[in-house]
Amino acid sequence: MAEQEKEAMLPPKESFSEWYNDLLQVAEIMDVRYPVKGSYVWYPFGFSIRRNVYGIIRELLDKDHQETMFPLLIPENEFMKEAEHIKGFEDEVYWVLNGGTTPLDVKLALRPTSETAIYPMYRLWVRSHADLPLKLYQIVNTFRYETKHTRPLIRLREITSFKEAHTVHATWDDAAAQVDEAIRLYSEFYRRLAVPVLPSKRPNWDKFPGADYTIAVDALMPDGKTLQVGTAHHLGDNFAKTFDIKYEDAEGEQVYAHQTCYGVSERSIAALISIHGDDKGLIMPPEVAPVQAVIIPILFKKSEAVLAACNDVKEKLEAAGIRVTIDDSDKRPGSKYYKWEMKGVPLRIEIGPRDLEKEAAMLARRDTGEKEQVPLASIVNEVIERFAVIQFSLLEKAKEELGARIFECETLDDVRENVAKGIAHVPWCGEEKCGLEMDEQVGAGILGIPTDQDETGTYKCPVCGKDTSIRVYVARTY
Numbered sequence: 366m367a368e369q370e371k372e373a374m375l376p377p378k379e380s381f382s383e384w385y386n387d388l389l390q391v392a393e394i395m396d397v398r399y400p401v402k403g404s405y406v407w408y409p410f411g412f413s414i415r416r417n418v419y420g421i422i423r424e425l426l427d428k429d430h431q432e433t434m435f436p437l438l439i440p441e442n443e444f445m446k447e448a449e450h451i452k453g454f455e456d457e458v459y460w461v462l463n464g465g466t467t468p469l470d471v472k473l474a475l476r477p478t479s480e481t482a483i484y485p486m487y488r489l490w491v492r493s494h495a496d497l498p499l500k501l502y503q504i505v506n507t508f509r510y511e512t513k514h515t516r517p518l519i520r521l522r523e524i525t526s527f528k529e530a531h532t533v534h535a536t537w538d539d540a541a542a543q544v545d546e547a548i549r550l551y552s553e554f555y556r557r558l559a560v561p562v563l564p565s566k567r568p569n570w571d572k573f574p575g576a577d578y579t580i581a582v583d584a585l586m587p588d589g590k591t592l593q594v595g596t597a598h599h600l601g602d603n604f605a606k607t608f609d610i611k612y613e614d615a616e617g618e619q620v621y622a623h624q625t626c627y628g629v630s631e632r633s634i635a636a637l638i639s640i641h642g643d644d645k646g647l648i649m650p651p652e653v654a655p656v657q658a659v660i661i662p663i664l665f666k667k668s669e670a671v672l673a674a675c676n677d678v679k680e681k682l683e684a685a686g687i688r689v690t691i692d693d694s695d696k697r698p699g700s701k702y703y704k705w706e707m708k709g710v711p712l713r714i715e716i717g718p719r720d721l722e723k724e725a726a727m728l729a730r731r732d733t734g735e736k737e738q739v740p741l742a743s744i745v746n747e748v749i750e751r752f753a754v755i756q757f758s759l760l761e762k763a764k765e766e767l768g769a770r771i772f773e774c775e776t777l778d779d780v781r782e783n784v785a786k787g788i789a790h791v792p793w794c795g796e797e798k799c800g801l802e803m804d805e806q807v808g809a810g811i812l813g814i815p816t817d818q819d820e821t822g823t824y825k826c827p828v829c830g831k832d833t834s835i836r837v838y839v840a841r842t843y
């Protein structure tokens with residue numbers, strides 16, 4: 366028996382925090398040992414997940430946005446222009462004060478987000494209504510001196526995968542329509558990751574600094590806390606007035622533009638890892654899996670026939686555009702299964718002498734563990750069909766879990782009891798004092814008003830008792 370491979374045991378998923386931290390290391394997603402707090406290193410395997418995930422967001426955005434890149438460094442005079450924006454970021458922004466041994470005459474901010482880098486250029490680019498709508502995005506690193514507990518992929522000081530879109534429109538309504546389009550696009554992006562999200566309008570005290578309003582999409586993590594995995598902001602003409610972004614309308618008048626911005630980060634990857642994984646490790650949705658299928662040769666005698674069959678299957682799958690590998694290492698089968706299950710490979714293909722006799726292969730699904738023998742002759746279609754089945758069942762399972770952890774609540778006691786498990790859906794009169802009082806009393810905040818809210822019912826605010834037709838999501842959050 367080969368010496369027992371030292372296999373790092375993963376804690377059970379219900380010890381979610383330890384499971385999550387260990388999994389990032391064991392599955393080689395991120396190395397958290399980098400000597401700057403809140404900065405982490407992508408392992409190549411993790412980086413290939415990022416490449417596949419961001420390939421989807423690019424595919425969706427490129428339909429009617431253009432990708433570009435703005436400088437990282439923002440001069441203090443530009444950064445300090447929009448009062449609310451500064452107030453919201455002044456505790457988080459990193460400053461560069463020297464170039465070599467030379468003190469800089471103008472301090473430079475490391476972009477926490479890029480409004481104040483981009484909008485001075487938009488002022489030069491936007492001249493006429495014919496230039497609108499302008500829809501650009503960039504995928505860059507941004508820097509926020511987060512004082513809350515930093516966590517890889519979830520709360521970073523260097524956000525390595527910050528996709529920020531910044532759009533310019535002729536009217537407030539056009540910008541409002543773009544915010545809705547951004548949320549639709551994010552919902553589709555997360556559907557492709559098999560991650561169900563809840564869109565809701567953030568309460569005023571929680572909107573983006575300098576915005577008229579914010580709509581966010583939240584995912585529910587296994588520990589019952591929600592993670593804000595995307596936000597879209599209506600900026601009104603606030604930034605246009607601050608940065609003098611005007612266009613000449615059809616009547617030759619100079620008009621301030623209206624803007625939006627919307628962003629996602631590597632939290633998208635944190636959500637897909639957390640929601641789909643199990644005690645054995647990652648479960649990757651086939652569309653973003655770095656390795657979609659792993660072929661395990663079961664080698665006894667006649668091994669050259671088995672290896673030849675494995676290579677033939679690999680070539681056929683690769684020809685169909687599938688990301689496939691053969692594990693022909695001299696490890697024993699059990700430790701091969703362990704390794705590739707840990708990496709969340711959606712399908713395992715076992716081929717041994719007995720399979721060859723039947724000109725078949727054994728397919729094992731990572732998500733359900735189900736095994737099925739299929740003819741080698743139709744292996745490509747069998748594999749592709751199973752990818753679609755796995756993708757669908759991962760999303761359905763996640764939707765069920767989410768639905769089962771949204772609780773209809775009428776009183777603060779109901780909310781207090783249920784936010785320990787998930788999301789409370791509870792009446793709110795809309796007054797800030799009641800919202801903040803609720804947060805105080807139940808240890809969980811108002812996420813927002815669901816965008817699909819039908820404000821037809823009559824309920825009682827659990828704090829002040831006033832009649833209201835609004836119900837909001839309340840949850841503990843990351």
Ligand SMILES: Nc1ncnc2c1ncn2[C@@H]1O[C@H](COS(=O)(=O)NC(=O)[C@@H](N)CS)[C@@H](O)[C@H]1O
Nearest residue numbers: 478519520521529593594595596626627628630
């Ligand atoms: N410290 C952080 N680490 C990881 N992701 C973060 C962090 N801070 C924010 N995010 C993610 O980035 C998204 C956009 O950030 S934001 O502040 O809400 N919005 C903006 O910065 C706007 N300029 C739109 S890009 C958030 O919805 C959240 O998913």
Ligand SMILES: [Zn+2]
Nearest residue numbers: 794799826829
């Ligand atoms: Zn109230």
